[in-house]
Amino acid sequence: MNPAVTLPLLIPLLAGTLSLMAWRLPRLQRWLAVAGTGGLLLAGSWLLHRVWQDGILVVQVGAWPAPFGISLVADLLGTLMVVITGLIGVAVALFSLATTGRGHQAFGYFPLLHLLLAGVVGAFLTGDLFNLYVWFEVMLVASFALLILGGEKAQMEGAIKYVTLNLLSSVIFLVAVGLLYGMLGTLNMADVARRLALLQGDGMIEVLAMMFMVAFGIKAAAFPLFFWLPASYHTPPVAVSALFAGLLTKVGVYALFRMFTLIFPHSPGYTHQILLWGAGLTMLSGVLGAAAQFEFRRILSFHIVSQIGYMLLGLALFTPLAVLGGLFYIVHHIIVKTNLFLISGIVHRLRGSYRLECLGGLYRQRPWLSVLFLVPALSLAGMPPLSGFFAKFIVIRAGLEAGAYGVTAIALLVGLLTLFSMVKIWAEVFWKASPQAGDTPPAVERGELWLMMAPVVGLALCTLFIGLYAGPLYGLAEASAEQLLDPERYIRAVLGPEGRGTP
């Protein structure tokens, strides 16, 4: 057992269990929330350090040799995602300390938070397809419960759509896993990849590839399958929204990256072409949907969809630079999008509304908050000194190099329309005069406000850091793209040099 690989899984599970046991001690739960997510961030960073030095780390659970037992595999992509999960976990936990009411806490907000993080981390670290399904379900069940916390009417309506479509996607995933097992007799990802490479020309492979694409496409909110997202993400408490917006769809994107680099990289003319069109249409439909919205969180929800398109574009072009760009984009997007949702939460706390027409005048009142909004907003649109600029630049450059001019043009246009949306929020929420002059907003205590501001400032600093000093993240993304495009390395790391364990 390599503790570096298992710790990021065990810490949130343990923190979740402990906070369940501390059901009647809300203060202890709050401490555990910070300690657990902070521990996850530290353990993730340690793992990243180890993986960077020693290459792909593998743990065979229960010491069963590779294709028979469950393998936990920490490669650079998975580990990078674990670190980001820890970062977002800490930010959301701090923010929740200020915003989570007694009612939500009494129904187990913090235990669910830890279990959700455990599911997400498990999905990033597992090397087994059925185990991936199980982690997805852990994550989904926790997210269902978090989504309806509070039980308002809009939440119920959103939850029915969210639950139905996510269950449908899980069933498609399960069916694909079953068929794959019937075909190959193995579910270990490395073993599956090795056997599929020997078995080319079977039409069933493409059918399975498409089933996985649909299943993860629903979870990632890609083009024709994204309708559940803007219908539900703006309904729960804002800390939950921020967590979902940052992490959940990206687990689907991660699964697509894993599937279509490791297991189905053999017919890019077919599968990746479909992904390419899906990516273009995802960008376009998301941004056009956002342009028609006049509610803070709904605009941001539609922008999640459009940004997913850029990541999928990186995967679909399938050149080293494009995959690098896709990975860079995922990291940048998770930080920025969570930050924007947290800011919408602060605005709601200050003014009591998310609707743009009820807001205004915040620049005069809280100039620093306005600046803090501009950092992630302009980064999302891709303004030069910020992280989004490099992310978009790499993806678009890869698109031009690959000769995919149509999709690249869409990507550029969508960047412009994103800027339009962000400027719309800026003008309506911060710049224009407050609609009701005599309106007194609910009082906010100073300590509470600081607690809400701390994660926002931290994430904004991360955005600035990535923007001004993109070298380290670029190097990391480059190395993990290299690993992804050379599946042999992954297979050898899991199965051993000569692929032992052939039955």
Add this chain to the structure above:
Amino acid sequence: MEPVLAVTIGILFAAAIYMMLRRSIVKLVIGLMLLSNAANLLVFVTAGLTRDAPPLVPPGMSMPAGVVADPLPQALVLTAIVISFGVLSFAVVLVHRAWEVVRTDDLDQLKETDT
């Protein structure tokens, strides 16, 4: 035995999708139940059915003799059944709560959060 089960799975999937396309929320949940049962049954059948050959290692030997049933799909399907049971019980409670709050059983009425 496999062809019979294959047809059964097909019918289950068809019925599930038909139910999910109805307007009633209760029928939607029934559709989800049928859907997950169909998927579970499919996972169970995929590796082929071998009768009267449990994968047991006889005493004194290190591996079972002759052709035995593949135990893995059964383990998988057991896990999948437990998961779908949990998730579907959540869905049932959700529908009940939603009816208490929204007071409708018509999916077309749930358009407040739509855009």
